[in-house]
């Protein structure tokens with residue numbers, strides 16, 4: 001995007017931000033949601049937010065990690081296969097089990113017993129800017145439907161505006177070096 005477009009973009013952003021705020025004051029949530037889409041459309045493709053509930057849920061879901069008792073390396077549980085290992089007669093007699101559930105550490109190849117494995121839960125917490133947001137809530141009818149929609153719309157808009165202000169900051173920062181670069185080039189040309 002050429003730098004001359006920045007003032008126009010600022011005007012557009014302000015216009016739709018204003019519109020969004022006015023809609024919120026009037027409790028026009030559909031209008032506010034529409035404004036969010038308008039604000040987002042002003043961004044360059046790199047900073048434009050993607051609306052995709054499945055992708056968003058995938059990004060924020062808790063991740064389980066598994067700790068190898070031998071090399072102490074944490075591995076994502078998603079890539080680990082558990083399988084049953086047939087025990088020797090003696091081990092079987094001692095544990096009163098025929099099999100034990102095990103997994104193999106991809107880092108050091110050690111076989112770990114599932115029973116003695118430590119699992120680590122990792123949760124992604126906001127604020128963390130992902131460039132992805134869930135789709136907006138859909139309007140529902142009836143009194144309870146409407147209240148549910150309003151509540152969901154308010155929290156969606158809050159989340160969206162948070163993500164948008166982050167993208168705005170990035171988009172503006174990307175312009176500054178470009179402006180400075182052009183000024184330097186002008187100086188070189190003038191000398």
Ligand SMILES: [Zn+2]
Nearest residue numbers: 068071105108
């Ligand atoms: Zn290991």
